[in-house]
Amino acid sequence: MGYEKKLYAIREISEITGVKPVTLRAWQRRYSLVQPQRTEKGHRLYTDEHIALIGEIQGWLSKGVPIGKVKDVLESNEPNKGEEYLASEQLDEVRAFLQALAELNKGKADSIVATVFKEYPLDVVKKQFVKPTEKALSVVKIGLRALQKGLMESIFVARLNAIIESENKAAKSGKCLFINYDSVNIHARLWALNLSESGKSLVIIDGIEDLSGLVEHEGLCAYAAIAIYSSRPLTAGQTTIVEKVKSSFSGEVLLSDLIDA
Structure with a gap:
């Protein structure tokens, strides 16, 4: 009796590995990584070997190897091949992005951000793209810094909103009301995307300082979860309202780090 390998559709692989379908497709097309089988209609099918390979790729990316170099590392017979790419703690795209911001070149900057989100997992984007970019901008002259940070903020928020809307269409874990104590900002949206990638369909409300209206709100029966974000520790009064x-609420309540601390 022959043994048939289990095959997975791209959405299943995404759920198993945490790598978005758009990223898997980019790895295949641009870098010849993770080549799936195809059905007669052209749909991608993956095996357990592909899952293991994706895990290897994620491991190298988390160590700082650029996606464009991962194939060389995987195919090399040299055991320390990957080490030569580990000197930098930031993606190669950071320098080009900073230059685009300095030139106020929105088109170029937006294109770089779009590429980074397609080709890298979210944790790599946060650690090796967002963090070093913000660090570099922190030492720019004050007047110029405000312009460049403002441009970065608008580009990121627009891109993240678009990704979240796309993820909402495939969400399977119920609706989540995302309440942001802050005004619209990158880090709130990054946390929102993290929740979105876990399968939640997000409804986002920004700039809410008083959550008392949520207590026993009848509309919450439509939601499986509530997520509350703040970039600052809450006041005693705000903490009391969150506890209420x-x-x-009968569903899941998720709190960002500074609220949950």
Whole structure:
């Protein structure tokens, strides 16, 4: 009796590995990584070997190897081949992005951000793209810094909103009301995307300083979860309201790090 390998559709592979379908397609097309089988209609099918390979790729990316160099590392017979690419803690795209921001070149900057989100997992984007970019901008002259940070903010928020809307269409874990104590900002949206990638369909409300209206709100029956974000520790009064929301809501309540600390 022959043994048939288990085959997975691209959405299944995405759920198993945490790598978005758009990223898997980019790895295949641009870098000849993770070549799936195809059905007669052209749909991608993956095997357990592909899952293992994706894990290897994620491991090298998390160590700082650029996606364009990963294939060389995987195919090399040299055991330390990957080490030569580990000197930098930032993606190669950071320098080009900073230059585009300095020139106020929105088109170029937006294109770089789009590419980074397509080709890298979210944790790599945060650690090796967002963080070093913000660090570099922190030492730019104040007047210029405000312009460049503002441009970065608008580009990132627009891109993240688009990704979240796309993820919402494939969400399977119910609706999540995302409440942001802050005004619209990159880090709130990055946390929102993290929740979105876990399968939640997000409804986002920004700039809410008073959550008392949520306590026993009848509309919450449509939601499986509530997520609350703040970039600052809450006041005693705000903490009390959050506790009331948690006790009155039957679903899951998710809190960002500074609230949950």
